[in-house]
Amino acid sequence: MKKIEHIGIAVKNLETSNTLYETLLGTPPYKTEEVLSEGVRTSFFRVGDSKIELLEALNDESPIAKFLEKRGEGVHHIAFAVDDIEAEVGRLTSEGFRVLNETPKSGADNKRVVFLHPKSTGGVLVELCQEIS
């Protein structure tokens, strides 16, 4: 794992939270993107070498909608950058972690992503992401 690539935060309203985080971080979001396969609209803020990813649900089936209903707004996942996502999936599977999607899927901001179930990681949803070159 190279670094914390981003921290994902579930929000009810992206525009409202964009304003809040722009004031908090002193910088505007550098991009907004929809990832339809995840049912999310997301915006990204740079923080040093890492990022904050705000996530708004696009529909009721979105994992973000379910999370908001159960837990309310707040930290949803931590994403780690990796060089070789298939190798990391193999390593973590053999260590007993529960991988939610063994085949990487398309994420936001030009990444392939894999999630680990929070029940296998001490209650934190973990995302692995590899930059698409």
Ligand SMILES: CC[C@@H](C(=O)O)C(=O)SCCNC(=O)CCNC(=O)[C@H](O)C(C)(C)COP(=O)(O)OP(=O)(O)OC[C@H]1O[C@@H](n2cnc3c(N)ncnc32)[C@H](O)[C@@H]1OP(=O)(O)O
């Ligand atoms: C923008 C694209 C991409 C990127 O490029 O960065 C993203 O970040 S997309 C982000 C949204 N997508 C995902 O989250 C995909 C992976 N998530 C899932 O597959 C599911 O959300 C889940 C983690 C498997 C949970 O789904 P489900 O089992 O249907 O929900 P439950 O509510 O029943 O949860 C079961 C259990 O797990 C706890 N939980 C759920 N979400 C989280 C979480 N984010 N962090 C910590 N714990 C979580 C939940 O509370 C339940 O526990 P108990 O209440 O103790 O049973």
Ligand SMILES: [Co+2]
């Ligand atoms: Co993410």
